[in-house]
Structures are given as C-alpha cells and as structure tokens.
Amino acid sequence: MNENDKPRDEAAEAELKGVPEEFLKDSQDSEEGKDEGKGEDGDALSEVIAQLRSDLEAAKQDVLYAKADTQNVRRRMEKDIQDARNYAATGFARDILSVADNLTRAIQAVPETLREDDKMKGLVTGIEATQREMEKVFKSHGIERVPSVGLPLDPNQHQAMMEVPTDEHEPGTVVQEMQSGWMIKDRLLRPAMVGVAKKPD
Numbered sequence: 001m002n003e004n005d006k007p008r009d010e011a012a013e014a015e016l017k018g019v020p021e022e023f024l025k026d027s028q029d030s031e032e033g034k035d036e037g038k039g040e041d042g043d044a045l046s047e048v049i050a051q052l053r054s055d056l057e058a059a060k061q062d063v064l065y066a067k068a069d070t071q072n073v074r075r076r077m078e079k080d081i082q083d084a085r086n087y088a089a090t091g092f093a094r095d096i097l098s099v100a101d102n103l104t105r106a107i108q109a110v111p112e113t114l115r116e117d118d119k120m121k122g123l124v125t126g127i128e129a130t131q132r133e134m135e136k137v138f139k140s141h142g143i144e145r146v147p148s149v150g151l152p153l154d155p156n157q158h159q160a161m162m163e164v165p166t167d168e169h170e171p172g173t174v175v176q177e178m179q180s181g182w183m184i185k186d187r188l189l190r191p192a193m194v195g196v197a198k199k200p201d
Contacts, residue, residue, distance in 0.1 A: 086185050089141050093189055097182060100138075103131045104180070138182075146181030148174045148192040157181055159191040169197035 106127055114120040138144065146157045153160060153172050164175050174194045181192030 086142065087187065089143070090184055090187070090189065093138070093141070093143050093182070093184055096134075097190060100131070100134055101179065103127060103134065107131060142185045143189065144183055146183055146188075146192045148177045148181065148194050150174065153194070153196050157183075157188060157191055158194050160196045161193045162195045163198040164195045165200040166197050167200060171196075171198050173197045 107124070110120075110124050110127075115124050135145075148158055151174055152170075153174055158174060158181065161178055166175060169175050173196065174192075175197045176195035177192055178195065179190075179193040182189040
C-alpha cells in the first residue's frame with residue numbers, strides 16, 4: 001500500500017466509527033441481495049433463450065413441412081395438367097370407335113368379286129382409304145389398336161369371349177379377334193374381344 005493511501009483509509013475508518021452497526025449490517029445485506037438477484041435474473045434469461053431456441057426450431061420445422069406440401073401440390077397439378085393433355089380426347093375417342101368398327105365391318109363384308117369389279121373397285125378403295133386416314137388421325141392423338149391375334153391372352157388388354165379347340169396353337173393364345181381393342185397412350189380405351197385356343201377334348 002502506498003504511503004499516500006494511509007491517510008485516506010484512516011479517514012474512512014474514522015468516519016465509519018460514528019455510523020451505527022445496524023446501518024452497516026443492513027447495507028451489507030442489501031449488497032448480498034443484489035448479488036442474489038443477479039443470479040436469478042441469469043437463470044430467467046437462460047430459460048427465455050432456451051424457449052426462443054425451441055420456438056425457432058419449431059418454426060423451422062413448420063416451414064419445411066409447408067415447403068414440402070407446396071411441392072407436392074405443384075407436382076399433383078403438373079400431373080393433372082399432363083393427364084388432361086394426354087387424355088383429353090378419351091371421351092371422343094370412345095364414341096368414334098363405333099365408326100371405326102363400322103368401317104372395318106364394311107370392308108370385311110365386301111366379297112372378292114366386287115373388289116375386282118370396275119364399278120365397285122373405286123368404292124371399296126375409298127372406304128379403305130377412309131379407314132387408313134382415321135387410324136392415322138387416331139395415331140396422331142396417341143390412339144392405337146391393341147395387338148391380339150397370335151399373342152398370349154393378356155387380361156389387361158384382351159377380353160376372352162370364347163375358347164377355340166385347336167392343336168395349331170398353344171392353349172391361351174389368341175386365335176381370333178371379334179372386335180378390335182384400342183389404347184390411348186398407356187391407358188386402355190377398350191379391350192379386344194377375342195377367341196382363345198384350348199386343347200381339343
């Protein structure tokens with residue numbers, strides 16, 4: 001301690017000599033209370049910080065869930081739009097199939113003698129050209145015939161109408177088509193109605 005500080009300490013002690021002990025004790029208790037208050041405030045602040053961190057984490061999770069939901073909705077909308085583009089002609093195609101069937105029946109009903117007749121040859125050629133043009137338009141919209149004859153029966157594309165006893169084909173092979181089937185893109189418009197080979201009795 002410096003020599004210069006001694007008079008000051010002695011002066012301070014002299015001043016405190018005249019102060020009652022109760023006052024000095026209350027002053028010390030007050031200082032201790034302040035220190036304890038500082039500890040309680042620190043605990044409360046820690047709790048607030050912990051709560052804020054928890055709320056922030058919950059908010060982050062909510063944002064992630066909302067973002068995922070938005071992406072799912074966008075994907076569903078994009079798929080719906082694509083499906084609408086791909087299959088917009090489905091109803092019309094089903095209705096027009098009967099016209100295609102009638103053209104096919106008309107061509108099949110023409111006997112060979114009329115095909116060679118000069119007067120009828122132009123009519124038959126016109127009907128066949130109409131059928132080819134219709135199938136060309138169908139194909140441009142993703143509508144195509146279901147292959148059937150010579151293939152194994154496919155329940156997803158063929159509807160078996162009868163069984164045909166035969167040794168020429170493996171059982172379960174489509175050997176006859178009564179009505180053609182049609183697909184639009186990867187969806188079935190109408191199954192092909194077919195006859196299926198079976199072993200003779």
